[in-house]
Amino acid sequence: MRHEQKILESHYTQGKPFVRAKIVVVNPETLRQITIQKDFWIDTGFDGGIHVAHFHKNEITMIGIALWSGTIGIAGGARATAHRCLAYLQKIEDHEFPLPGIEAELILHGSDRHGLLGLDILKHWIVEFDGPNQFFKVASGFAQAKK
């Protein structure tokens, strides 16, 4: 048996499941923080957490956060360099998560104006895609133990 609590239901935008989300990066030493609010594409082909364009790097480093270098596998099997840090997903559409939010890896790479929410975020939810009707549902859920 499965219990679900609805987080959001929405139609696709331009043929893709987009959501508006609020991401916060906090410097644990100084407690200074920055907020990134933008549209994110729910991407089941991305195994990371949250992906945003590289230009956000300046905002993040301004609060004294050091970004860590690394690689990212991109479409076609190629690899690119990327920067990353820890971030919190605090809000998705009108649904707010308990503070400090969902911990996730934030990857800064590329220049796409929209972000990506990958499998490392989606693992927290039940996500259903209704392709023919261009509709998707996100719910928090848990399986009840069998008696």
Added chain:
Amino acid sequence: MVLAVLPTEVTILREKEFTTERSLLPVAAIEQENYELLTHQRLGPDSSIDTRGIFYLGDSPLQLKEGFGKIEPAGFLFNYPWLPPNAIKLLNKAKKGALAEKELITLMEMLAERASAHFQLGAGKFVALTFRGRVVEVSDTRVGLLKRLQGRKYPEQIFVWRIGFNAFSGRL
């Protein structure tokens, strides 16, 4: 005639043996003295050279930590793996200027490979490494690793890697 010759030969042989035995003793003593002198010179501080507290045994420097009397081998650090020549070349190039993206990826890949072999890191572990191959942090999850790193300042530049994978995260 015959009897007269034999003792002479025996005498010569004995003399040779004696001469040989006698000559060995001072040579061995000199060599021993030389060895002790050389060892003493190598280990002892030379007033004409500022060794900055580093003593040398052969070519390897031995660092003596003040106060503890503990000898640390500065020439061979256990927490730094041996790096392949290509990695050293790229590191030297990076000191002079920025590396191309491909070169940086190759360098990170080589360092991660060496570090995982040296420190026997299991596949799937998320690690933070310095560009000299030293492991800074290890975690089973990517978020766990980033949580440990966030807000901390490191004297060396760090990169993150997933052992056994060619990218930390990726898109298909």
